[in-house]
Amino acid sequence: MRPDTVAISAEGVNHARLLSELMGAEVRVYGFYRRSQRVFGFSVAKKDLRKTFAILDDMCYTYSADASSSYSRIGKSMLARLGFIVALAVCITLIALSRNYVWRIKISGNQTVPDKVIENVLAEHNISVGKNLKNFDGEKISAALRATDGIKLASAELRGTTVCVEVFESEDIAPPLVFSESDITSGYDATVTRIVTRDGTALVRPGQNVFAGAPLIGAYRLDEEGNRVPGKASGTVYGKVAFTESRTVATEWYERVPIGSYKRTRLCIFGLTIGKKLPNGAGYEISESSEKLSVFLPVTVKHARVTRTEMRKMSAGIDELAAKTEDEVVSSFINANVTSGFEVSRTVNELGGGLYRVNVFIQAEIAIGKV
Amino acid sequence: MSFFGEIASVLGFDEARLALGYSYVVYNGEAVYVEGIKKVLRLDESEIAFLVNKGVLYVGGEGLTVSDLSGAAALVRGSIEAVYTSAAVDKKTKVEEKKP
Numbered sequence: 001m002r003p004d005t006v007a008i009s010a011e012g013v014n015h016a017r018l019l020s021e022l023m024g025a026e027v028r029v030y031g032f033y034r035r036s037q038r039v040f041g042f043s044v045a046k047k048d049l050r051k052t053f054a055i056l057d058d059m060c061y062t063y064s065a066d067a068s069s070s071y072s073r074i075g076k077s078m079l080a081r082l083g084f085i086v087a088l089a090v091c092i093t094l095i096a097l098s099r100n101y102v103w104r105i106k107i108s109g110n111q112t113v114p115d116k117v118i119e120n121v122l123a124e125h126n127i128s129v130g131k132n133l134k135n136f137d138g139e140k141i142s143a144a145l146r147a148t149d150g151i152k153l154a155s156a157e158l159r160g161t162t163v164c165v166e167v168f169e170s171e172d173i174a175p176p177l178v179f180s181e182s183d184i185t186s187g188y189d190a191t192v193t194r195i196v197t198r199d200g201t202a203l204v205r206p207g208q209n210v211f212a213g214a215p216l217i218g219a220y221r222l223d224e225e226g227n228r229v230p231g232k233a234s235g236t237v238y239g240k241v242a243f244t245e246s247r248t249v250a251t252e253w254y255e256r257v258p259i260g261s262y263k264r265t266r267l268c269i270f271g272l273t274i275g276k277k278l279p280n281g282a283g284y285e286i287s288e289s290s291e292k293l294s295v296f297l298p299v300t301v302k303h304a305r306v307t308r309t310e311m312r313k314m315s316a317g318i319d320e321l322a323a324k325t326e327d328e329v330v331s332s333f334i335n336a337n338v339t340s341g342f343e344v345s346r347t348v349n350e351l352g353g354g355l356y357r358v359n360v361f362i363q364a365e366i367a368i369g370k371v
Numbered sequence: 372m373s374f375f376g377e378i379a380s381v382l383g384f385d386e387a388r389l390a391l392g393y394s395y396v397v398y399n400g401e402a403v404y405v406e407g408i409k410k411v412l413r414l415d416e417s418e419i420a421f422l423v424n425k426g427v428l429y430v431g432g433e434g435l436t437v438s439d440l441s442g443a444a445a446l447v448r449g450s451i452e453a454v455y456t457s458a459a460v461d462k463k464t465k466v467e468e469k470k471p
Contacts, residue, residue: 016420019411019440029440034416 009041010063103161113150179232180371183215187370190239200233239368252315261307268300329360393423403447426457
């Protein structure tokens with residue numbers, strides 16, 4: 001619709017005559033359209049409205065002026081929503097002012113140093129939720145964080161109204177070497193492969209078979225005459241150890257599998273949860289996480305991923321199952337003690353009814369000594 | 372000078388002569404601009420008839436609407452199939468009547 005025009009809808013039969021009359025009165029007509037055989041519409045300039053109405057009256061048309069120009073319509077609707085506009089202006093002003101204040105503090109990278117310790121360092125520099133941002137000095141805060149126990153590196157920066165702190169914690173110092181007052185004994189039935197003695201007397205030789213509990217390094221020394229002089233035992237003894245684990249597997253089983261998922265977000269204010277309830281029952285798996293908004297109200301956003309599941313009959317060949325079982329046993333066995341010489345083998349026995357026993361044999365060199 | 376006025380000067384017509392007649396231009400079969408209208412005689416979606424100085428000017432087509440009507444000029448929009456005068460219609464009728 002053109003500005004400063006009025007849309008008119010009218011009802012009558014001789015549309016051509018009406019247009020001719022308007023032409024004759026020098027009324028400019030825009031966008032003439034026909035809604036039905038009798039009903040039609042057009043627009044005229046505001047200044048021509050009086051002449052148009054006079055012509056329509058003369059011709060005994062039923063008519064109505066639908067709307068004035070878009071500019072004045074916007075103006076009128078704005079006036080009608082004065083309260084909304086005032087509220088909007090207040091909101092915009094508040095948002096503009098709030099850009100000068102801390103709305104949120106995001107801390108990442110810390111596992112052992114608690115958030116509270118970092119927040120205290122920030123508070124010492126006048127940075128906490130609701131405080132003015134003019135006090136923010138990223139360099140100073142980073143330096144203060146680096147001076148905190150357990151933090152090696154730190155950075156503090158401002159992203160909008162959020163203070164983002166990232167820390168890198170100091171690596172753990174290796175525990176001090178243990179010097180035992182008693183003998184170091186074997187934790188496994190094993191064949192000794194290597195002995196590293198730091199203190200005390202080695203009681204075994206490479207190639208020697210030992211049982212669990214057998215002494216490996218004695219907490220004493222021998223003097224020149226062969227007499228025992230009590231002392232401490234310290235060192236590492238490695239040995240080849242054999243492990244066996246048997247597991248019963250079935251070639252057919254039922255498993256709950258996901259068939260679809262969706263996300264659901266809810267708001268929690270003053271303990272009141274707003275949003276659709278989460279489904280419950282055996283057919284659903286729900287993983288939830290929540291995010292506390294650091295605003296002036298205690299608002300928590302709860303994110304949930306709802307996964308619909310169903311029981312399905314699964315099947316697999318015994319070769320595949322045996323390989324999978326072997327992998328599981330090996331991954332549960334591997335740890336920092338294993339050094340070298342890792343050998344794995346397996347056997348499979350059929351038990352009947354689709355059941356099999358998978359026996360996994362592992363041979364590996366590990367540190368066998370224990371205090 | 373108007374578009375039609377410029378064409379008239381190229382053709383050597385004087386403007387007074389032009390003002391007494393009518394002119395039209397068709398835009399890609401989608402709109403017709405007509406000058407020299409005295410009245411709108413008929414208005415429907417398939418034909419619009421204007422009274423001009425030397426008779427009637429018809430605009431034929433589909434979905435025809437008068438999107439602007441100002442003074443003696445009109446802009447008709449729609450699928451324009453033909454623009455013809457009452458003189459052409461009369462001539463065609465006479466030819467048809469003479470046919471055995």
